[in-house]
Amino acid sequence: xxxxxxxxxxxxxxxxxxxxxxxxxxxxxxxxxxxxxxxxxxxxxxxxxxxxxxxxxxxxxxxxxxxxxxxxxxxxxxxxxxxxxxxxxxxxx
Amino acid sequence: xxxxxxxxxxxxxxxxxxxxxxxxxxxxxxxxxxxxxxxxxxxxxxxxxxxxxxxxxxxxxxxxxxxxxxxxxxxxxxxxxxxxxxxxxxxxxxxxxxxxxxxxxxxxxxxxxxxxxxxxxxxxxxxxxxxxxxxxxxxxxxxxxxxxxxxxxxxxxxxxxxxxxxxxxxxxxxxxxxxxxxxxxxxxxxxxxxxxxxxxxxxxxxxxxxxxxxxxxxxxxxxxxxxxxxxxxxxxxxxxxxxxxxxxxxxxxxxxxxxxxxxxxxxxxxxxxxxxxxxxxxxxxxxxxxxxxxxxxxxxxxxxxxxxxxxxxxxxxxxxxxxxxxxxxxxxxxxxxxxxxxxxxxxxxxxxxxxxxxxxxxxxxxxxxxxxxxxxxxxxxxxxxxxxxxxxxxxxxxxxxxxxxxxxxxxxxxxxxxxxxxxxxxxxxxxxxxxxxxxxxxxxxxxxxxxxxxxxxxxxxxxxxxxxxxxxxxxxxxxxxxxxxxxxxxxxxxxxxxxxxxxxxxxxxxxxxxxxxxxxxxxxxxxxx
Numbered sequence: 138x139x140x141x142x143x144x145x146x147x148x149x150x151x152x153x154x155x156x157x158x159x160x161x162x163x164x165x166x167x168x169x170x171x172x173x174x175x176x177x178x179x180x181x182x183x184x185x186x187x188x189x190x191x192x193x194x195x196x197x198x199x200x201x202x203x204x205x206x207x208x209x210x211x212x213x214x215x216x217x218x219x220x221x222x223x224x225x226x227x228x229x230x
Numbered sequence: 231x232x233x234x235x236x237x238x239x240x241x242x243x244x245x246x247x248x249x250x251x252x253x254x255x256x257x258x259x260x261x262x263x264x265x266x267x268x269x270x271x272x273x274x275x276x277x278x279x280x281x282x283x284x285x286x287x288x289x290x291x292x293x294x295x296x297x298x299x300x301x302x303x304x305x306x307x308x309x310x311x312x313x314x315x316x317x318x319x320x321x322x323x324x325x326x327x328x329x330x331x332x333x334x335x336x337x338x339x340x341x342x343x344x345x346x347x348x349x350x351x352x353x354x355x356x357x358x359x360x361x362x363x364x365x366x367x368x369x370x371x372x373x374x375x376x377x378x379x380x381x382x383x384x385x386x387x388x389x390x391x392x393x394x395x396x397x398x399x400x401x402x403x404x405x406x407x408x409x410x411x412x413x414x415x416x417x418x419x420x421x422x423x424x425x426x427x428x429x430x431x432x433x434x435x436x437x438x439x440x441x442x443x444x445x446x447x448x449x450x451x452x453x454x455x456x457x458x459x460x461x462x463x464x465x466x467x468x469x470x471x472x473x474x475x476x477x478x479x480x481x482x483x484x485x486x487x488x489x490x491x492x493x494x495x496x497x498x499x500x501x502x503x504x505x506x507x508x509x510x511x512x513x514x515x516x517x518x519x520x521x522x523x524x525x526x527x528x529x530x531x532x533x534x535x536x537x538x539x540x541x542x543x544x545x546x547x548x549x550x551x552x553x554x555x556x557x558x559x560x561x562x563x564x565x566x567x568x569x570x571x572x573x574x575x576x577x578x579x580x581x582x583x584x585x586x587x588x589x590x591x592x593x594x595x596x597x598x599x600x601x602x603x604x605x606x607x608x609x610x611x612x613x614x615x616x617x618x619x620x621x622x623x624x625x626x627x628x629x630x631x632x633x634x635x636x637x638x639x640x641x642x643x644x645x646x647x648x649x650x651x652x653x654x655x656x657x658x659x660x661x662x663x664x665x666x667x668x669x670x671x672x673x674x675x676x677x678x679x680x681x682x683x684x685x686x687x688x689x690x691x692x693x694x695x696x697x698x699x700x701x702x703x704x705x706x707x708x709x710x711x712x713x714x715x716x717x718x719x720x721x722x723x724x725x726x727x728x729x730x731x732x733x734x735x736x737x738x739x740x741x742x743x744x745x746x747x748x749x750x751x752x753x754x755x756x757x758x759x
Contacts, residue, residue, distance in 0.1 A: 164456065164457070164460055167457055167460045167461055167464070168460065168461075168464045171461050171464055171465055172464070177562050177563060177564065178560060178562065179553075179557065179558030179559060179560040179561065179562035179564075179565065180476070180479075180558055180559075180562075181476070181477055181557040181558035181562050181564050181565060182562055182563055182564040183465075183564075184461065184465075184473065184476060184477045184557070184564065185477070185557055185562075185564030185565060185567070185568050186563075186564050186567075187457065187460075187461050188449060188452075188453055188457040188458065188461065189449055189564070189567055189568060189571065191448075191449065191452065191457050192392065192393060192396065192444070192445045192448035192449050192452070193445060195393055195396075195448075196393070196396045196397070196400060196445070199397060200400055200401075200404070203241055203242070203245055204234070204238050204241065204242075204404075206237075206238075226464045229464060229465065230464070
């Protein structure tokens with residue numbers, strides 16, 4: 138069965154979300170985790186945790202973006218993470 | 231158990247398959263090279279077999295040897311001194327840093343008695359491959375870490391492949407209708423269905439290992455090219471030096487005043503008493519100064535199985551701090567988790583047993599990725615002939631890359647015998663063999679038979695090449711009770727014979743993974759094996 142034009146566009150939108158946008162969100166989340174993680178008694182947790190969590194955040198967002206039937210909501214979540222992280226980075230500096 | 235509806239299952243199938251098409255072969259290479267690189271100690275011991283006593287830890291006599299070396303290097307190389315047992319079982323000290331060229335240094339191999347075995351001068355990077363004793367193991371290590379591509383691209387690629395492997399593993403898990411049942415069930419009599427079930431069962435068992443390797447590997451690969459620069463950009467105006475100053479702050483206030491270094495043997499003994507394990511790594515910062523700082527590292531602390539570092543004041547030998555991992559001035563959640571990533575990725579939590587297990591699991595995961603690629607391309611090939619190129623490429627890399635890796639020691643031993651640059655010859659052997667393997671992959675009715683037989687021949691030749699290019703003989707090694715190299719020689723000979731005998735069997739076993747008929751349309755119909 139051939140995909141309709143609307144279905145094709147929806148599939149392309151999902152590929153863009155789960156591909157480049159999720160990768161971007163996982164890198165942007167480095168800033169968010171850096172700003173929001175307490176340094177701890179050794180003063181290093183905020184320096185280490187962003188890098189350690191990035192692959193896990195990417196995996197979680199990738200499968201969320203791939204599986205959520207409500208594509209608009211998935212866009213909102215991923216773009217929200219990017220926006221929140223960038224805002225946190227800007228406020229920190 | 232997560233049950234996906236038909237639409238989501240279809241989407242996961244696309245994720246699983248298209249990731250394989252785009253990145254499956256490179257992921258397979260990283261898995262195979264990782265499984266070999268984890269055996270670096272054995273590879274170095276084999277390729278540069280000697281009759282001396284192999285060491286993996288530092289003990290009594292280290293102090294006297296280091297003072298002798300320190301006197302010969304001059305104070306310009308006393309900024310940083312690193313001491314540890316190299317993969318070959320020889321001890322290694324690298325004296326470096328004169329302020330203007332911090333990476334320039336003097337590297338010295340020495341044995342348990344303090345006898346100097348070899349001395350090299352140059353940068354750390356140059357000594358990676360210029361050091362003949364560990365060159366082969368180092369070649370495989372950096373083939374895994376960055377595919378010998380220049381920084382930062384090599385690590386960025388392998389880090390991205392870590393993410394791809396995570397996508398394979400998670401999508402594979404989500405595709406199971408019943409994960410627990412799929413751990414055990416192989417019930418099909420039909421060869422094609424049976425091959426699919428073998429892929430599913432092996433993939434199910436290896437899924438936790440694949441996911442762990444993927445996430446920890448992605449962290450390590452992306453650290454220096456991507457994630458560290460991003461964090462440095464946010465918190466340190468784009469500079470990594472102040473990041474490092476915060477992550478690894480000095481424990482002693484700076485003082486360039488001259489002072490005598492405390493006895494290092496006493497520090498090694500004190501650390502062994504505290505940790506319950508011998509020291510594997512020693513670092514001396516500011517040798518001969520009042521702010522000298524000694525770090526003694528223990529790979530697996532007896533209580534926690536994690537890496538512990540013991541920090542001492544270099545002048546009076548007092549303990550400054552004992553901590554897990556290398557970050558900060560005290561143990562932390564971040565430092566502990568980072569340490570755990572390393573232990574898990576390198577399989578170093580239970581000495582040799584865990585490393586050997588990890589190597590086997592890595593090979594198993596590579597097998598799953600190869601069979602998956604063959605299943606995928608076979609199904610596509612039935613619909614469209616254009617997929618034959620990807621199918622041929624799968625055979626080329628799947629069976630040709632292990633052959634090319636087996637050929638790397640030929641380049642190493644030939645360069646050693648002829649006095650040629652080791653790295654260039656090893657890389658040449660790898661690439662030339664890979665180019666050779668392309669011909670049967672695209673032309674032969676079944677390339678696997680040719681490539682497996684060729685790998686068998688190479689493995690049969692390697693022990694002889696090792697010996698004739700200047701390696702220790704079995705008799706000399708046996709009389710010194712050094713059995714690692716002869717055992718590896720024996721394993722290679724047996725594996726070589728097995729591979730020469732295997733092609734008929736493996737072709738029969740994996741026929742189900744073959745394309746419906748690669749030969750159809752290329753003038754060789756009926757030659758299907």
